Amino acid sequence: MPTSCARSSIVYSVPVLVLGIETSCDETAAAVVENGRRVLSDVVASQILVHAQFGGVVPEVASRQHVATIVPVIQRAIAAAGIGWADLHGVAVTSGPGLVGALLVGVETAKALGYALDRPVIGVNHLAGHLAAVFLDDPALPSPPPYPHLALLVSGGHTALIRVEGSGRHMLLGATRDDAAGEAFDKVGKMLGLGYPGGVQIDRLSATGDRDAFTLPRALPGRDDIDFSFSGLKTAVSTLLARRASPPEGPELANLAASVQAAIVDVLVRKSRRALSREGLGALVVCGGVAANRGLRAAMATAAREDGFALFIPPAKRCTDNAAMIAAAGTQLLARGERSSVDLAVDPGLPL
Ligand code: KG4
Ligand code: ZN
Numbered sequence: 001m002p003t004s005c006a007r008s009s010i011v012y013s014v015p016v017l018v019l020g021i022e023t024s025c026d027e028t029a030a031a032v033v034e035n036g037r038r039v040l041s042d043v044v045a046s047q048i049l050v051h052a053q054f055g056g057v058v059p060e061v062a063s064r065q066h067v068a069t070i071v072p073v074i075q076r077a078i079a080a081a082g083i084g085w086a087d088l089h090g091v092a093v094t095s096g097p098g099l100v101g102a103l104l105v106g107v108e109t110a111k112a113l114g115y116a117l118d119r120p121v122i123g124v125n126h127l128a129g130h131l132a133a134v135f136l137d138d139p140a141l142p143s144p145p146p147y148p149h150l151a152l153l154v155s156g157g158h159t160a161l162i163r164v165e166g167s168g169r170h171m172l173l174g175a176t177r178d179d180a181a182g183e184a185f186d187k188v189g190k191m192l193g194l195g196y197p198g199g200v201q202i203d204r205l206s207a208t209g210d211r212d213a214f215t216l217p218r219a220l221p222g223r224d225d226i227d228f229s230f231s232g233l234k235t236a237v238s239t240l241l242a243r244r245a246s247p248p249e250g251p252e253l254a255n256l257a258a259s260v261q262a263a264i265v266d267v268l269v270r271k272s273r274r275a276l277s278r279e280g281l282g283a284l285v286v287c288g289g290v291a292a293n294r295g296l297r298a299a300m301a302t303a304a305r306e307d308g309f310a311l312f313i314p315p316a317k318r319c320t321d322n323a324a325m326i327a328a329a330g331t332q333l334l335a336r337g338e339r340s341s342v343d344l345a346v347d348p349g350l351p352l
Contacts, residue, residue: 010036010335017083018334019091019113020327021074023106024098024126025156026057028069029323032081032088036331037137041080042317042324045069052196056186063101070109077323088119092330095123095340096350097157103346111342122330123340126321127153127352130287131164132332133314133325145312150281152272154296155288156182156197159228159268161275162352164285167332170352173275174226181264181290184230188237188260193247202257203293209251209258214240216263218270226275233263261295269299276309283310292316 012035022029026047032040047065051057078085093110096103107123114121131151135144150173151162159176179187182199189198194205217236219229237260241247248256272284286300291313304311318325 016089018327018331020323021093021106022323022326023066024094027321030074030077031323033327036328039324041077043077059099066105090120090334092122092124094126096347100348120339122333123344124326124330128329129325132329133318134285134312145283149283151285153288154181154290176228178231205254205257206261209254211258211262213255214259226271265296265299286313289320291319
């Protein structure tokens with residue numbers, strides 16, 4: 001495999017091709033990544049339409065969908081990369097956190113492939129995958145972030161501020177005390193009758209709404225901590241809706257969506273700024289599904305200009321769940337000689 005390690009990039013003597021597999025929630029994804037940087041293929045089969053009819057992800061349905069989709073998705077990833085099975089150097093797979101049945105499909109498939117191809121398999125922490133997405137080559141990201149940096153990881157299950165010292169070396173600085181930011185988007189979206197996933201719909205509606213139309217709470221504003229709480233926002237929207245004779249529609253709905261988005265984004269930006277200054281860091285990475293939010297991206301860009309920190313946000317398709325980020329994180333682990341054994345187990349509550 002690899003050779004030496006310099007800053008964030010490992011120097012490879014030969015192209016190292018790793019297959020990434022991601023099935024922790026409602027996307028069945030496979031990707032081939034070269035040297036942990038260059039994405040040769042990136043296939044994502046979304047289950048959103050299947051789960052939308054239930055208003056959220058149904059774990060048993062997710063597992064069954066993964067079982068039906070995983071093999072063709074991997075075959076497409078290999079074909080689209082223009083490689084043969086024997087060209088792969090290893091298989092990286094999400095082993096947690098996530099839905100237990102969904103994770104099992106990916107992990108067992110990876111183990112079978114590793115055995116059949118006689119290649120190493122490495123279990124990857126889904127959150128480490130999100131943190132690694134920013135190291136994948138992209139025209140919008142001409143250089144990788146320097147170490148150490150601050151990462152704001154905002155997804156459907158997590159909201160955390162993390163000090164990243166190096167690949168695999170993290171320190172959790174702050175986290176949500178209740179709902180994750182994505183969960184807050186999705187739950188409020190459901191209250192507004194926007195369907196699943198609410199985050200995407202609120203982002204879309206916010207483009208035409210007035211963010212100051214409704215006054216909504218910003219949690220823990222005066223406190224000097226960098227934790228988050230979104231349950232108060234959820235309660236405020238629920239109370240506001242209960243007091244009305246009819247649900248908001250048209251421009252009023254867009255105004256409420258924009259006000260909700262602003263309430264979430266303001267807190268994420270404020271706490272990130274506080275953490276950067278407290279930690280003396282000059283670079284911020286924003287990752288996870290909510291990092292696809294246009295309001296958050298714009299507000300972070302403004303904060304970066306005002307405060308003078310360097311901002312790194314992967315393109316939207318690499319913020320939401322994908323397998324390229326798992327391959328990137330897995331390549332770094334394989335490069336350090338790490339391997340998972342055949343009894344690699346899934347861990348639904350795996351911490352970072
Ligand atoms: O990272 P991700 O794909 O899956 C998890 O690891 O949870 O994140 C999914 C979350 C969902 O809550 C979804 O509503 C949110 O990311 N999300 C967004 C946007 N796109 C996805 N939230 C706000 N605006 C978006 N554009
Ligand atoms: Zn995720």
